[in-house]
Amino acid sequence: MSLSLKELSKIEPRYTEGHRLCAGCAEPIIARQVLMATDKPVIVSNATGCFEVSSTIYPFTSWTVPWIHSAFENAAPTIAGVESAYIALKRKGKITEDIRFLSFGGDGATYDIGFQALSGAIERGHHFLYVCLNNEAYMNTGIQRSGATERGANTTTCPTGTCTPGKKEFSKDLTKIIIAHDLPYAAQASPHNYRDLMEKARKGFDANGPAFLNVIAPCPRGWRHDSSKTIDMAKLAVETCVWPLYEFDNGVYSMTGESKRIAEGSKEKRPVSEWLKAQGRFSQLMKPQWASVAEEIQQNVDKRWNALLKLCKN
Amino acid sequence: MAEHLVFNGDQAIAYSWKQVNPDVVASYPITPQTIIVENFAEYAANGEVETEYVCAESEHSAMSLCIGAAAAGGRVATATASAGLAFMWEVLWIASSMRLPIVMSVANRALSGPINIHCDHSDAMGARDTGWVQIYGENVQEAYDDSLMSFRIAENMKVRLPVMNCIDGFIVTHALEKFIPIDDAVVKRYIGEFKPIRPLLDIKNATTYGPFTGNDYYFEHKFQISEAMKSAMGVVKDTFKEFEDLTGRKYDVVEGYMLDDADYVIMAIGSTAGTLRYVVDQLRAQGKKVGSLKLRLFRPFPFADIAKALEGKKAVAVMDRAMSTGSSGPLYPEVCAALYNSKDRPRICNYIYGLGGRDVKPDELAEVFDHLAKGTCKDINFMGVRQ
Numbered sequence: 001m002s003l004s005l006k007e008l009s010k011i012e013p014r015y016t017e018g019h020r021l022c023a024g025c026a027e028p029i030i031a032r033q034v035l036m037a038t039d040k041p042v043i044v045s046n047a048t049g050c051f052e053v054s055s056t057i058y059p060f061t062s063w064t065v066p067w068i069h070s071a072f073e074n075a076a077p078t079i080a081g082v083e084s085a086y087i088a089l090k091r092k093g094k095i096t097e098d099i100r101f102l103s104f105g106g107d108g109a110t111y112d113i114g115f116q117a118l119s120g121a122i123e124r125g126h127h128f129l130y131v132c133l134n135n136e137a138y139m140n141t142g143i144q145r146s147g148a149t150e151r152g153a154n155t156t157t158c159p160t161g162t163c164t165p166g167k168k169e170f171s172k173d174l175t176k177i178i179i180a181h182d183l184p185y186a187a188q189a190s191p192h193n194y195r196d197l198m199e200k201a202r203k204g205f206d207a208n209g210p211a212f213l214n215v216i217a218p219c220p221r222g223w224r225h226d227s228s229k230t231i232d233m234a235k236l237a238v239e240t241c242v243w244p245l246y247e248f249d250n251g252v253y254s255m256t257g258e259s260k261r262i263a264e265g266s267k268e269k270r271p272v273s274e275w276l277k278a279q280g281r282f283s284q285l286m287k288p289q290w291a292s293v294a295e296e297i298q299q300n301v302d303k304r305w306n307a308l309l310k311l312c313k314n
Numbered sequence: 315m316a317e318h319l320v321f322n323g324d325q326a327i328a329y330s331w332k333q334v335n336p337d338v339v340a341s342y343p344i345t346p347q348t349i350i351v352e353n354f355a356e357y358a359a360n361g362e363v364e365t366e367y368v369c370a371e372s373e374h375s376a377m378s379l380c381i382g383a384a385a386a387g388g389r390v391a392t393a394t395a396s397a398g399l400a401f402m403w404e405v406l407w408i409a410s411s412m413r414l415p416i417v418m419s420v421a422n423r424a425l426s427g428p429i430n431i432h433c434d435h436s437d438a439m440g441a442r443d444t445g446w447v448q449i450y451g452e453n454v455q456e457a458y459d460d461s462l463m464s465f466r467i468a469e470n471m472k473v474r475l476p477v478m479n480c481i482d483g484f485i486v487t488h489a490l491e492k493f494i495p496i497d498d499a500v501v502k503r504y505i506g507e508f509k510p511i512r513p514l515l516d517i518k519n520a521t522t523y524g525p526f527t528g529n530d531y532y533f534e535h536k537f538q539i540s541e542a543m544k545s546a547m548g549v550v551k552d553t554f555k556e557f558e559d560l561t562g563r564k565y566d567v568v569e570g571y572m573l574d575d576a577d578y579v580i581m582a583i584g585s586t587a588g589t590l591r592y593v594v595d596q597l598r599a600q601g602k603k604v605g606s607l608k609l610r611l612f613r614p615f616p617f618a619d620i621a622k623a624l625e626g627k628k629a630v631a632v633m634d635r636a637m638s639t640g641s642s643g644p645l646y647p648e649v650c651a652a653l654y655n656s657k658d659r660p661r662i663c664n665y666i667y668g669l670g671g672r673d674v675k676p677d678e679l680a681e682v683f684d685h686l687a688k689g690t691c692k693d694i695n696f697m698g699v700r701q
Contacts, residue, residue, distance in 0.1 A: 041517040043386075043514050043515070043517070045382065052526065053526040056522050056524075056525035056526055057525065057526050057528070058525040058526060058527040058528075058531050059525075059531070060525075061522040061525060063520065063522050064520055065517070065520050066514040066515070066516070066517060066520045066521055066522075066523075067514075067520070067521075067522050067523065068381075068382065068385050068514060068522075068523040068524055069523065069524035069525070069526075070378055070381050070382070070405060070408050070523075070524055071378070071404055071405055071408060073374070074374065074375060074378035074405065076375075077340075077370060077374075077375035077376075077378035077379045077382065078378050078379070078381060078382040079382060080368070080379055080382060081338065081340060081368075081378065081379035081380060081381060081382020081383035081384075081385075081386065081390075082382040082383065082385065082386040082514055082515070083382075084338045084340065084366040084368050084379060084382075084383050084386075084388070085337055085338050085366070085382070085383040085384075085386035085387060085388030085390075085515065086386060086515060087366045088337040088338055088364065088365065088366040088383075088388055089337060089386075089387065089388060089515065091364055091366075092337075092364060095515055097517060099515070099517060116371060116372065116375075117371070117372070117374070117375045117378065119371070120370060120371030120372070120375055121375075123371070124368065124369070124371075
């Protein structure tokens with residue numbers, strides 16, 4: 001399918017106006033990109049979170065495709081149930097359409113509370129694309145830490161205090177863990193590079209089994225940046241290698257987008273300090289007291305980036 | 315009429331599912347339910363059902379799969395017990411709130427801790443407020459019959475709520491008994507084609523399931539579930555009647571034994587009701603005017619039927635195989651409420667018994683009758699515990 005803006009603008013929206021997400025929220029941008037990546041019918045499950053509560057405030061809905069929200073931790077088994085009924089009804093000849101199955105969950109729903117359920121659904125081989133809208137904390141309930149929150153970040157449950165700057169631990173590398181399931185397709189993406197994101201979503205939709213897409217989703221409220229800077233922030237995450245764009249396609253790792261150019265040496269790898277300085281949640285790290293934490297974050301980003309480079313060369 | 319089979323309760327339920335041939339069965343093994351899903355897995359492995367059989371990685375996910383599958387438009391069954399039901403607890407509410415006619419067999423088992431695999435009703439009683447119809451069977455025949463009838467009740471347009479059919483762990487799940495199945499073709503006709511309502515798989519008519527609902531609509535949604543549960547009372551009775559016409563096996567929401575002229579009555583749920591009838595026979599032979607009452611339907615609660623069965627009796631003991639710690643057994647206050655407005659209400663006392671599979675001995679039940687007759691029972695009593 002064509003990814004030209006002109007062509008994309010003709011697609012009937014599957015997630016429409018009227019939702020109540022914050023100004024500058026990355027989630028509806030990502031969702032629209034994902035939903036435009038297939039022309040097949042799509043059924044969506046959604047974990048509890050910002051994206052869910054803001055899109056279906058009864059008696060309204062922003063969804064023009066079939067959509068189900070059950071609970072916080074079960075977006076994956078819920079869509080797996082839909083897919084299972086689809087298989088059974090197709091077998092009985094009651095359904096003829098070729099349908100795609102999609103789940104959205106935030107990082108809390110994906111990295112933390114729904115992790116087991118997602119792992120189980122992937123292991124069982126259900127055909128579905130799971131998209132993690134990763135804004136690196138529990139933003140819906142007011143910015144609490146998650147397994148995706150970066151070391152040093154200030155959240156309401158790992159607040160900046162006199163003894164600690166913020167979160168003590170580095171983020172969990174969930175994409176790596178998902179890839180360990182040896183599923184057909186997994187990738188990291190960012191909404192600033194919509195062509196890259198949509199190409200990955202398309203591959204995920206058409207994968208022969210479960211697929212996982214981890215998308216960085218800047219949150220002006222939680223990250224403390226201006227709501228006009230969302231896309232810039234997503235881009236900066238990639239350019240600093242905090243959020244590498246890469247994919248795992250049937251066993252083959254590849255860098256994509258800006259990350260590929262950085263890996264090839266045709267684009268500068270910007271220092272993590274630029275990423276930290278741009279966001280209020282890391283402002284405490286600019287003080288001399290916590291300078292070493294900023295340095296540790298850079299070291300950890302480098303460690304993960306170098307490990308990924310090796311995987312992509314093999 | 316079909317030949318009888320000799321199955322345990324779990325096998326009988328799996329056999330009923332084979333005949334129903336649900337679209338999706340999603341489950342997680344847990345003692346003493348496991349035989350159900352093992353047997354069903356064999357049916358699936360041998361192509362005897364067309365069901366999409368999914369082995370979830372937890373009960374929470376099993377019920378979540380059931381919710382997704384039922385919302386998608388499939389006929390869905392599952393089974394669980396004890397900690398598994400407790401683990402599902404959050405999503406049980408969501409299944410009923412979405413009005414999904416899921417059928418679940420529960421092999422009643424004690425909750426941890428301490429960990430124990432044997433029978434009591436703590437698991438299902440803990441789920442009494444979740445919006446599921448609850449039917450309790452006494453033996454293997456009822457396990458089989460209830461499982462079949464549950465599909466009819468759940469899918470009735472006046473109900474459209476999930477149904478839990480419960481049997482006593484090990485006592486019924488693992489005991490081999492004779493039972494009479496219904497012919498496959500008759501079951502197929504009796505269960506009929508599943509009629510989904512606004513299924514997710516109807517992609518031309520997109521439906522939003524599970525929206526956020528604030529203080530402007532939540533209460534009304536809950537009221538509608540309450541109305542559906544109220545309708546379930548009549549539907550369950552009609553279903554029992556139809557089933558009697560089909561099989562000759564007569565059921566009611568409460569079933570009395572030697573009640574008409576009884577002064578003293580013991581009321582119980584599940585397999586204990588069978589032991590009770592034996593004790594009643596023994597005491598009747600001694601000329602004692604005793605009777606028993608078996609509760610088949612716990613949700614919706616048959617207040618009127620209980621009042622009718624028990625008013626005018628001198629004393630009633632309500633047996634609870636579960637305990638609301640800090641209060642009484644869960645059945646007791648509801649039976650009291652059923653009789654509070656009766657003109658001639660009996661003295662009612664509560665016996666908590668059989669927790670963690672503690673044996674229920676006929677002598678002990680005879681002693682309860684003795685206490686009722688002598689007026690020596692307290693409001694809340696414990697039967698068979700070392701104090």
